[in-house]
Amino acid sequence: MLNEDVLYLPVRELGKRIRAKQFSSVELTESFLARSERIGPQLNAYATVTSERAMELARAADKEIAAGHYRGPLHGVPYAAKDLLAVKGYPTTWGARPYANQKFDYNATVIEKLNRAGAVLLGKAAMIELAGGMNYRFASASLTGAAKNPWNEGCWTCGSSSGSGAIVSAALAPFAIGTETWGSIICPSAYCGITGLRPTFGRVSRYGAMALAYSLDKIGPMGRTADDCALVLSAIAGHDPLDRSSLPEGEASFPYSAPLPTTLKIGWLTNAWEKPDLEIKSATQDAIKVLAQHGAKITEARLSEGPYEIAAGTIVGVEGAAAFRSLIESGRVADLVDPLGQISGYVNEQISASDYMRALQIRGICQKKIDALFDDFDVIAAASLPIAATTLETNLETDLTFADPLGGIGNLCGLPAISVPCGLTSKMLPIGIQFVGRVRNDRAVLAAANLFQQHTDWHKKRPPVA
C-alpha cells in the first residue's frame, strides 16, 4: 500500500507518477480504497464504495498507459462523485430515504467525461438529503448520517457536498465532484480545508444529476489545489445538448494548458460578511497581503445592495418545489430524515408565479450591476464563511444570524467562485478565502487561488484523522 504522503499529493503529481510508472493506477486505487474502507465509515463520508468497478477501471488505465494510450493528467487517478450523479449499475440515492433504492441505467455526463479522461471512480460521496432542496435543520439530514469533519469529528463538514468535503480532506480520494445551488461547494471546502471550485453556470453539464433548482445548480471539482480543480474542470466542462442550460461549446469548454495569469486586480469586499469571527478576519486579511506582495493589485470593493438574497431564495424555493413535486404531493417527503425537510416543500409550493417572476427580474438587474463591478476587478474576494465548522448537533435553523450577499449574488448570477484554505483557528479548524469572478471567467478565480497557493502552504495541511 502507498503511504499517506502519496495519498495527499495533488492530482497533477499523482498523474505524473502514474505515467512515469512510479506506481500503477491499480496500486493507487487499492491504497485509496483501503483508506476509504478504514476511515470512510467513521466520517460517514461515502454512500457507496464502488470497489469492483474502481479496480476494473484502474486495471484498464494501467493497460492503456502501458500500451502508450495516455489520455491525460487524470488517467488512472481515482475520485469520488456526489451521490446525486447517476452511475450505471449502482444506487444513486440523492442522500435521501425515499430514493434509497434508486438506480439509473446510464451515467451522468460528468461521469462519462471523467471515464473518457481515464479517471477511476472510487465511490459515491455522501450528501445532505436532496442537496438540501427541501431544507434541513440538522447536519444529520442524510441517509448516511451526519458527515464528520476530518479536522474535528465533533464538527460538521457543511453541506450539501458533505461527503465530497470529508473525502478529499481525509485523503480518501485526491478529488471529488460536488454540486452547488447555494454554498454547497464553497462551504464544505472551507470547513474541510480543501480547494473547491464552483464553475460558471452552464459550463458543466447537469445531465444525469439530480435537479434542485434548474436555473442555479452547478457541478464542480473539489480537490487539494486550484491547479487540480482546473485540470478536472477542463475534463468535465463543455457543451452538452442533453442539458438545456448548457453554454455553447465555445463558452463552456475550458482548455487548460497555458499558465494562469499572475497579474490580477482583486476587489476586497468590505460588505460580504457583517461580523466575521476575529480569527477569520485576521487570516483572510493576511491572505490578501500575501497576494499583494506577489503582484496582485488590491482595492476595496462593495457589493451592490438589494433584495438579491431574497430573490435567490425565492427561485430556489419555487424551482425546488417543482423539482420535487411528486415527492411533496405523494407525501413521501415524510420519509426524509430532517423535520424541516418533511414540511418545507409544502411551504415552498405556496410561492406565487408573480413573486417568482419578480425574483427573475431582480436577477436581471443584479446581473447587470455585478457585471459592472468586474469592469474594475478580475475577481472579488472575501472570507468563504464568517465562521469555522460548527458542531454536529447545531440547530442550523434557529442559530442562523448572518446574511450571505456574496453567496446570494454569486449563485443568483451564475458566477464562478473558488474557496481555498488560508488558515486555521486556534481550535485547529480550517479557514477559507473565496474568489469570485465574472461569468465565464473561471480562469481568473483559478488564477487568484493558484497565485495564493504558490506562496502559501495552507492547502498542504493535513487533518488529524487516522
Next chain:
Amino acid sequence: MSNERTECADISRRSFARRAALAAAAACLPRELIAGVEATSSPPQQQGEEKLSPEGQDEAEAKIQAIFHKYGDRLSEAQKTDIRRLVTEGQKPLETMRKFPLDNADQPGNVLRLYPDAAAIRGTPSH
C-alpha cells in the same frame, strides 16, 4: 472560535429560501374554501419580531390554510405549528422584495437557454 457558534453559508441559503418561500397563490383561494378549512390558532407575535402588515398577515394566513386544506390530514399538530411559523417568517422578505422598483423594461434574468440551439439543429435530423 467557539464550537457553540452555529452558522454556515449553506444554512443562510436555506433560511432565505424559507423566509422567501411563500406568496400569493393561496390568496387566490375562494373565501368560502378557506373558511371551510380547520384553522389552528395563530401564535402570539414574538417579541422583537417585525410585524407584518394586515395585508401580509391575511396573505400568510391564506397560504397556511391552503396548505392545511391540501395536506392537513398528513400533518401533525407540531408540523402545523412549524408550518405556520415558516409561512409567517417568510412573508416579510417577500414584502421587501415586492418593494423593489421594477419597470416594464426589466426583463427576467432567466439563464435557461432555448433548446435546441442552432448548432444542435444543424447536426440532427428534423423531427
